[in-house]
Amino acid sequence: xxxxxxxxxxxxxxxxxxxxxxxxxxxxxxxxxxxxxxxxxxxxxxxxxxxxxxxxxxxxxxxxxxxxxxxxxxxxxxxxxxxxxxxxxxxxxxxxxxxxxxxxxxxxxxxxxxxxxxxxxxxxxxxxxxxxxxxxxxxxxxxxxxxxxxxxxxxxxxxxxxxxxxxxxxxxxxxxxxxxxxxxxxxxxxxxxxxxxxxxxxxxxxxxxxxxxxxxxxxxxxxxxxxxxxxxxxxxxxxxxxxxxxxxxxxxxxxxxxxxxxxxxxxxxxxxxxxxxxxxxxxxxxxxxxxxxxxxxxxxx
Amino acid sequence: xxxxxxxxxxxxxxxxxxxxxxxxxxxxxxxxxxxxxxxxxxxxxxxxxxxxxxxxxxxxxxxxxxxxxxxxxxxxxxxxxxxxxxxxxxxxxxxxxxxxxxxxxxxxxxxxxxxxxxxxxxxxxxxxxxxxxxxxxxxxxxxxxxxxxxxxxxxxxxxxxxxxxxxxxxxxxxxxxxxxxxxxxxxxxxxxxxxxxxxxxxxxxxxxxxxxxxxxxxxxxxxxxxxxxxxxxxxxxxxxxxxxxxxxxxxxxxxxxx
Numbered sequence: 001x002x003x004x005x006x007x008x009x010x011x012x013x014x015x016x017x018x019x020x021x022x023x024x025x026x027x028x029x030x031x032x033x034x035x036x037x038x039x040x041x042x043x044x045x046x047x048x049x050x051x052x053x054x055x056x057x058x059x060x061x062x063x064x065x066x067x068x069x070x071x072x073x074x075x076x077x078x079x080x081x082x083x084x085x086x087x088x089x090x091x092x093x094x095x096x097x098x099x100x101x102x103x104x105x106x107x108x109x110x111x112x113x114x115x116x117x118x119x120x121x122x123x124x125x126x127x128x129x130x131x132x133x134x135x136x137x138x139x140x141x142x143x144x145x146x147x148x149x150x151x152x153x154x155x156x157x158x159x160x161x162x163x164x165x166x167x168x169x170x171x172x173x174x175x176x177x178x179x180x181x182x183x184x185x186x187x188x189x190x191x192x193x194x195x196x197x198x199x200x201x202x203x204x205x206x207x208x209x210x211x212x213x214x215x216x217x218x219x220x221x222x223x224x225x226x227x228x229x230x231x232x233x234x235x236x237x238x239x240x241x242x243x244x245x246x247x248x249x250x251x252x253x254x255x256x257x258x259x260x261x262x263x264x265x266x267x268x269x270x271x272x273x274x275x276x277x278x279x280x281x282x283x284x285x286x287x288x289x290x291x292x293x294x295x296x297x298x299x300x301x
Numbered sequence: 302x303x304x305x306x307x308x309x310x311x312x313x314x315x316x317x318x319x320x321x322x323x324x325x326x327x328x329x330x331x332x333x334x335x336x337x338x339x340x341x342x343x344x345x346x347x348x349x350x351x352x353x354x355x356x357x358x359x360x361x362x363x364x365x366x367x368x369x370x371x372x373x374x375x376x377x378x379x380x381x382x383x384x385x386x387x388x389x390x391x392x393x394x395x396x397x398x399x400x401x402x403x404x405x406x407x408x409x410x411x412x413x414x415x416x417x418x419x420x421x422x423x424x425x426x427x428x429x430x431x432x433x434x435x436x437x438x439x440x441x442x443x444x445x446x447x448x449x450x451x452x453x454x455x456x457x458x459x460x461x462x463x464x465x466x467x468x469x470x471x472x473x474x475x476x477x478x479x480x481x482x483x484x485x486x487x488x489x490x491x492x493x494x495x496x497x498x499x500x501x502x503x504x505x506x507x508x509x510x511x512x513x514x515x516x517x518x519x520x521x522x523x524x525x526x527x528x529x530x531x532x533x534x535x536x537x538x539x540x541x542x543x544x545x546x547x548x549x550x551x552x553x554x555x556x557x558x559x
Contacts, residue, residue, distance in 0.1 A: 140512075140554060141449060170554055171513035175449030180442070183378045184365035203452070211450050218448025229491040233440070245491075248453060249461030274450060276461070 076301050079126035080106075081155040084195070085166040086130070087137040092195045094165050099128060101199035102163075105209035106216060109271060109283070116271075116282025120292050121220060121301075123161070129153055139192070140170030151187050158182045158299045161219060162190030163212065165198065173197055174211045176218035179298035191215035208277035217272050220301075221294030222287055224274075225267045230257035237286035240267045250279035340413045342406070342428040345437040348373075348398050357396040359427070362412040367402060373431070374440040376400075381412050388419045400427035400434070443490065451538065454513045454550060459542030467493040467539045474531040481508075483549065485539060495539040497547045510550040523553045 082099050086092030103123050112118035131153065139145035154162050158179075174193035182189050196203035197211035223235040226243040234242045241264030244256030254266040268275045269282055283291075295301040343351070351357035352375055359376040361368050368378050379387055391397055397416055399409035409426040416424045427434065435441060451466055453459075472492075473484035479500035485493045499508050506515035511523065526532050536552040 143554060169512065170552065171452070171454060171550075173450040173452045178444045178448060180378075181369060181444045184368055206450075206452055214450050215448065222448075224448070224489060227489045229489065231490075245465040245467065245489075245493075246451070248464045248466075251462040274466070 075120050075122050076295075077122045077124055078159070078161050078301065079156060080123050080161045080163055081126050082128045083149075083153045083162060083164045084128065084130045085136045085139075085149065085164065086132050086195075087134045087167075088132060092137055092165065092167060094195050094198055094201075096128065098198045098200055099125065102209050102212050105199055106213060109210070109213040109281075110216075112283075114281040117285045117288045119220075119283055119288040121216075121295075123216075126160070127155065129155075137166050138169035139166055140168040141172055141175045141192075143170075146192070147188065150190060154187055154190065158186070158189070159301050161216065163216075164190060164192045165195040166192065167194055167196070168192070173203070173206055174215045176215040178218060179221045179294045182298055191219055205276040205278065210271060210277040210280055213271050214280075217283070217287070217291070220291035221298075222272050222283075222291055225270045225272045230262060235272070237284060237290050239284045239286040240270060240272075241265065243267060243273070246274040248274050248276070250275050336414055336417075337410045340410055341425040343396075343398055343425050344428050345434040345439055348427055348434075349437075349439050351396060351398075355395070357398050358392060360391065360397055360399045360412065361431075362399050362401050362408050363431075367431075369444045371431075371435075371441045371443045373400065373434055374442045379412075381408055381415070384412055384415050385419070388416055388421070391416070391421065393421060396423045396425055397421055398425045398427050400430050402431045406430060443488075453540060454510055454548070456510065456515065457540045457542075457548050459540070459544070459546065463543040465541050467491075467495065467541065469493075469536065471531060471535045471537050474529075474535075476529050481549075483537065483539065485537060493539070495541060495547055495549070497549060508548060510548060512552060512554060513550060516551070520551075524551050 080103060082094075082102075084092065084094045084099075103125050106121075106123040108114050109116070110119045110121040110123070131149075133149070135145045136149040139149050149164065149166075150162070153164070156162070172192075172194070174191060174197065176191040177185065177189050191212070193211045193215060194203055194206075195201065197206050197209070199207070199209040201207040222237070224246065225235055225240050226246050227235040229244050230242045234240070242257035242262045243266040247254055247266055247268045251266075251268060254268055255264075256266055267273060267284075269280055270287075271280050271283055272287070273280060343357075348357060348359060352359060359373045361372050361376040361378045362381050362384070364380055365378070368380075372378070377391065379391070397413075399412040399416070400406075401408035401412075403409070406426045406428070409430065413424045413426050429436070451468065453461060453464060453466075457464065467485045467487050469485045469487035469489075471483050472486050473482070475482045479498065481497045481499065483495045483497075485495065487493055497508050499505075502508070505518065505521075509516035511520050521528075524532060524535060532553070538550040538552065540548045540550065
């Protein structure tokens with residue numbers, strides 16, 4: 001009987017048509033969110049804590065401590081690989097000084113120096129690659145050129161930040177992958193920014209390096225502040241006021257979710273909105289907490 | 302808490318393997334059907350409650366595309382094809398609940414049987430799968446569109462302080478002589494209806510862009526399969542000014558940033 005079961009299973013398995021890729025990361029899952037409750041922040045925090053405990057216990061048990069989740073660590077240093085793409089006309093040539101400045105902008109933003117909460121993340125340049133390729137230079141979000149570029153250049157593992165600069169022909173300032181995407185699409189992991197957005201670039205008013213800060217925010221697990229519009233869960237961070245849709249410029253006093261349920265003006269000063277670089281300067285404590293939790297779970301950071 | 306239900310057996314084998322003796326195959330098939338009928342099914346509400354208590358883990362056994370499009374918050378992604386390699390990563394002390402998007406839990410049942418064979422004692426499937434979870438309004442998470450940052454295209458004249466953008470997949474579309482109406486399911490998980498009023502203008506480039514550049518009449522074939530009918534899964538960024546003016550930037554390449 002037992003052998004019959006094994007044969008049955010073998011047959012069932014032989015019919016599955018999924019790719020047999022091997023990935024580096026061991027644990028996959030997402031942070032739960034509170035729901036169906038009138039005190040979302042508390043319930044959410046409880047659920048998050050419980051789930052994180054569970055995942056950490058899974059990591060401890062199954063990976064033999066391959067992920068060192070240090071509960072008491074005050075900071076964690078992210079190794080950053082910078083991949084500079086330029087075209088045959090020489091456009092895209094981000095200087096090493098600009099790369100150093102972008103790293104400094106990340107550290108200033110994530111340490112709270114610019115006025116927000118201190119997150120646990122710090123950044124150090126691990127290496128730089130430089131490639132001349134006209135197709136990759138114009139690679140936009142979701143394009144085959146993006147896949148080729150990343151497959152060829154990616155360094156490190158789930159904990160390594162791969163930061164690509166090019167000039168997307170489809171017009172985005174930048175984009176990033178989320179921590180929970182690493183398990184299914186490890187080669188696509190990382191952030192891409194228009195080269196003119198790095199400090200000293202020409203993409204005014206988006207040339208102070210905050211596109212990098214914003215994209216890395218996604219990479220550590222943050223949503224836009226306008227995620228979900230005025231809905232109860234919003235961006236799943238309780239201390240960012242609800243926001244109906246993206247803000248641009250620097251519209252002081254903008255308040256798109258009104259009424260007693262939605263206290264506070266729109267968080268236009270938050271790095272995870274779409275306002276001008278000079279206007280955005282902070283992460284909240286809730287964002288720091290969410291990013292720490294998701295990055296520990298999925299990136300071993 | 303865990304409900305057992307008789308299963309109308311699906312026929313899981315698409316073809317015979319020549320090397321397998323017919324009688325063996327028959328026995329295997331019968332055994333498989335019997336085993337599947339024994340897999341407990343939990344409802345979406347039950348799974349949610351168990352996950353909140355830390356007593357269950359949801360396992361998404363679908364491919365990466367549906368997973369990225371939307372999954373149960375807290376789910377572990379482990380498609381059927383990777384499960385024999387990676388099943389050991391799952392916790393042994395929790396109820397493992399496999400789910401799929403399939404009519405009668407076909408794939409999740411296969412996953413549950415496989416996990417049992419790997420030695421997991423507490424295995425179940427989500428009754429009704431992911432559609433039932435969504436139906437119940439329980440929390441999901443989407444990685445759709447990636448996370449990105451958009452800048453207004455040069456031809457958007459609206460003052461940035463008065464501007465917003467809706468970026469996502471167009472689910473409803475009506476192009477008339479004087480107006481065009483779009484419904485966009487945004488990457489931010491909202492549904493937006495946008496109306497462009499273009500009465501008296503033959504020049505689409507005043508209202509429409511394609512990947513950031515002005516639309517010419519011959520570009521419509523990249524957006525519409527025939528006049529008035531949108532190509533499937535078409536994405537767009539609708540730039541909406543507080544004065545009511547709208548410019549729609551079509552993204553046939555799938556690009557949008559969000």
